[in-house]
Amino acid sequence: MTQQNRIDRRFARLREEGRKALVTYLVAGDGGPENTVPLMHQLVASGSDLIELGVPFSDPMAEGPVIQRGHERALEFRTSLRQCLEMVREFRREDSDTPVILMGYANPIERMGAERFADAALEAGVDGALTVDLPAEEAGPLSDLLRARNLRNIFLLTPTTSEERIQAITRLASGFVYYVSLKGVTGAGNLDPQAVRENLGRIRRFTDLPLCVGFGIKDGASARAVSEAGDGAVVGSVLVSAIGEARDGAAARDAVAEITGEIRTALDA
Amino acid sequence: MxxxxxxxxxxxxxxxxxxxxxxxxxxxxxxxxxxxxxxxxxxxxxxxxxxxxxxxxxxxHYVGRPSPLYLAERLTAEAGGARIWLKREDLNHTGAHKxxxxxxxxxxxxxxxxxxxxxxxxxxxxxxxxxxxxxxxxxxxxxxxxxxxxxxxxxxxxxxxxxxxxxxxxxxxxxxxxxxxxxxxxxxxxxxxxxxxxxxxxxxxxxxxxxxRDFNSVIGREARAQSLEEFGRLPDALVACVGGGSNAIGLFHPFLNDRDVKMYGVEAGGEGLASGRHAAPLNKGVPGVLHGNRTYLMEDEDGQIIETHSVSAGLDYPGVGPEHAWLKDIGRVNYVVADDQEALSAFRTLTRKEGILPALESSHAVAYALKLAAGMSPDQNIVVNLSGRGDKDIFTVAAIDGIEV
Known part of the structure; x- marks a missing residue:
């Protein structure tokens, strides 16, 4: 029997309150490593329910131009996986409640060693991981290590994922499911809420996990439209873009507060 | 045992x-x-x-296959050992195995x-x-x-x-x-x-x-038949350059089960393995995940992919095909290096001795074959994959010579 972790507790609470989750993404180290933890606290203060901390990688194959540049900016400071874990540990000193997952690519984890990574993640106060280029076929070993530590393994589902795959993936998945609302890379446009609704219905037949929708959500209206049939919305590119344009850490926090606040208000309305 | x-x-x-x-x-x-x-x-x-x-x-009818297996007699004499045969992929339409x-x-x-x-x-x-x-x-x-x-x-x-x-x-x-x-x-x-x-x-x-691999294996299938026809047995050794590794696997694959055929994949040594400025993940890299597969990679201690260096742009890649990674680990293929200078020297030697201008990529294979042949006997045979022609590289070579073309 697995015990609840922060992710489960948060979604349970939101469900009770009849509210949708707001999941926010930023790249660790973007705009300078010293600004990341304050930005995380700002996201929470402005209404974020769960933080996806992007682990910078030199070759972020699934990202659109906005988040790619976020990775590049973070790498100018040589932000490493080890530092990302350090940031979560620091975040936890003031926030023991908000779930944090690490979102990144397989190679930095391979380099650290999957078992060492899982131990370090647990120890730092991480609640789960979404490794973009570890599909269900390749995710087994890391999944087992995470599960053994009561950490959640978040997977992507897409409009093209077959029902057979949905079943296989949701068997491995825990915490929540990240539904990619459209074909393409992060930050793409042309969201179709009707198609999202149909696809979430298809996924819902196979799992009780919370379903959060990401890719293409730019503001409160689009967040609200896609989350109606699901349990939450994931917002990334619009935040990373604002952080990239901000002249310093304080300006980045202001911009992030405004965007997050607007989406929170729309989701709760 | x-x-x-x-x-x-x-x-x-x-x-x-x-x-x-x-x-x-x-x-x-x-x-x-x-x-x-x-x-x-x-x-x-x-x-x-x-x-x-x-x-x-x-x-x-479009590519112009089969490509010849050519006995490079003057190159063989230069090395002073095994006979060197060139698999002429440079004669394909568009000038390479690609x-x-x-x-x-x-x-x-x-x-x-x-x-x-x-x-x-x-x-x-x-x-x-x-x-x-x-x-x-x-x-x-x-x-x-x-x-x-x-x-x-x-x-x-x-x-x-x-x-x-x-x-x-x-x-x-x-x-x-x-x-x-x-x-x-x-x-x-x-x-x-x-x-x-x-x-x-x-x-x-x-x-x-x-x-x-399957599409490029025509190289090895032809080379196998041509070897039997030209010298009545299989080659003693195969040599090909390895960037991603498509020409090498194309030559090697049809011979892999022929255990007596030795194989050498030649990585780009750039400015030398010790300099760190090279493109030799099989020699100096570690296993990791990039571009959809697990293989040997050039990366830093954080798992970030690092820049590679080679005089030949076609070998300038931080990863390598996963089949090569496996063939290295199980010891079926030897992965060696030729550096920029050795490749440039082989480029000149082949051009002058045989009237064949090789691609700088393929020149790495030629460079290693010259060394390998020297240590073998004249009744042995080496097949080198001449994967591409060098016309595209004359500007690079001219620039190194300080000449404006």
């Missing part, structure tokens, strides 16, 4: 695309549907007689009914080979090329444009081949309904390493 059955090399990859611990399919879920579709189509067509016949026809693969993948693209093909390219050879088959089939074509490479390889950029392709300079990351591959993947995942991605080497997610 061991009563283990010997490995049957033809049985790899497994159903998931693995070569031992290497290969596989490390991509975002967003790409899985497209890869499944490709894999399904390829497994249906690869043994289909009609498809095979169409491929063989194009290889014979076209074997693009002709094959173009047939797949045609079967898929998609109207557009995309490719990544480093030096531009694969881009040209893709633009060529796209022109022939009337397909729209976009080629991703690192902005740095666009500057360095302007003749090939113009060639692609003449062929009707759009060349898209990639500004992200290190602005080289690896970034071009990232960008092509992003295009593919966005436009998958009407776009076929023609990968140029034996890397990438399953099934690409398998299908690119």
């Amino acid at each position: 061991s009563d283990q059955k010997p490995v049957d090399y033809s049985a790899f990859p497994d159903a998931g695309g693995h070569f031992g611990p290497f290969g596989g399919r490390f991509v975002s879920e967003t790409l899985i549907g497209a890869l499944d579709e490709l894999q399904e189509m390829y497994s249906r067509l690869k043994d289909d007689p009609e498809f095979r016949a169409a491929f063989d026809y194009d290889l014979a 076209v074997n693969n693009t002709v094959g993948q173009a047939l797949l693209a045609k079967h898929s009914g998609k109207r557009r093909v995309i490719a990544e390219t480093g030096a531009g050879q694969h881009g040209v080979a893709t633009a060529t088959v796209a022109a022939r089939l009337g397909l729209e074509c976009a080629v991703y090329m690192g902005a740095e490479d666009v500057k360095r390889q302007s003749p090939n950029v113009y060639r692609m444009k003449l062929l009707g392709a759009e060349v898209i300079p990639v500004q992200s990351g290190s602005k080289t081949l690896k970034d071009a591959m990232n960008e092509a993947m992003r295009d593919w995942v966005t436009n998958v309904d009407d776009t076929f991605y023609i990968i140029g080497t034996v890397a990438g997610p399953h099934p690409y390493p398998q299908l690119v």
Whole structure:
């Protein structure tokens, strides 16, 4: 029997309150490593329910131009996986409640060693991981290590994922499911809420996990439209873009507060 | 000793695309549907007689195969040992082995009914080979090329444009081949309904390493038959350069189960292995995950992919095909290096001794073959894959000589 972790507790609470989750993404180290933890606290203060901390990688194959540049900016400071874990540990000193997952690519984890990574993640106060280029076929070993530590393994589902795959993936998945609302890379446009609704219905037949929708959500209206049939919305590119344009850490926090606040208000309305 | 059955090399990859611990399919879920579709189509067509016949026809009449196996007598005399035979892939249409693969993948693209093909390219050879088959089939074509490479390889950029392709300079990351591959993947995942991605080497997610190998294996099949015809037995050694590794696996694969045939894959030593400025992941890298497969990579202590260096743009890649990673670990193939200076020297030697201008990539293989032959006896035979012609490289060589062409 697995015990609840922060992710489960948060979604349970939101469900009770009849509210949708707001999941926010930023790249660790973007705009300078010293600004990341304050930005995380700002996201929470402005209404974020769960933080996806992007682990910078030199070759972020699934990202659109906005988040790619976020990775590049973070790498100018040589932000490493080890530092990302350090940031979560620091975040936890003031926030023991908000779930944090690490979102990144397989190679930095391979380099650290999957078992060492899982131990370090647990120890730092991480609640789960979404490794973009570890599909269900390749995710087994890391999944087992995470599960053994009561950490959640978040997977992507897409409009093209077959029902057979949905079943296989949701068997491995825990915490929540990240539904990619459209074909393409992060930050793409042309969201179709009707198609999202149909696809979430298809996924819902196979799992009780919370379903959060990401890719293409730019503001409160689009967040609200896609989350109606699901349990939450994931917002990334619009935040990373604002952080990239901000002249310093304080300006980045202001911009992030405004965007997050607007989406929170729309989701709760 | 061991009563283990010997490995049957033809049985790899497994159903998931693995070569031992290497290969596989490390991509975002967003790409899985497209890869499944490709894999399904390829497994249906690869043994289909009609498809095979169409491929063989194009290889014979469009590419100009078989390519000769040429005894380089003056090169042999220069080395003073084993006889050196050159497998003349440089004589193919478009001047390199790359076209074997693009002709094959173009047939797949045609079967898929998609109207557009995309490719990544480093030096531009694969881009040209893709633009060529796209022109022939009337397909729209976009080629991703690192902005740095666009500057360095302007003749090939113009060639692609003449062929009707759009060349898209990639500004992200290190602005080289690896970034071009990232960008092509992003295009593919966005436009998958009407776009076929023609990968140029034996890397990438399953099934690409398998299908690119299969299309290039015509090199080794021919070389095997030609060896038996020319000198009545199999070669003692095979030598090929390895960047991603498509020409090498093409030559090696049909010989893998011939245990007496030694094989040497030659990586780019750049300014020397000790300098750190090279492109030799099999010699100096570590296993990791990039571009959809697990293989040996050049990376830093944080797992970030690092820049590579080689005088030859076609070998300038931080990864290598997963089958090579596996063949290294199980000891079937020896992976060695030739550095920039050795390659340039071999480039000049082959040009002067045989009247054949080799690509700088292939010059790495020639450089190692000269050393290897010297230590072998005159009744032995080495087959070197002369994977491409060197006309594209005369500007690079001239610049090194301080000459403006």
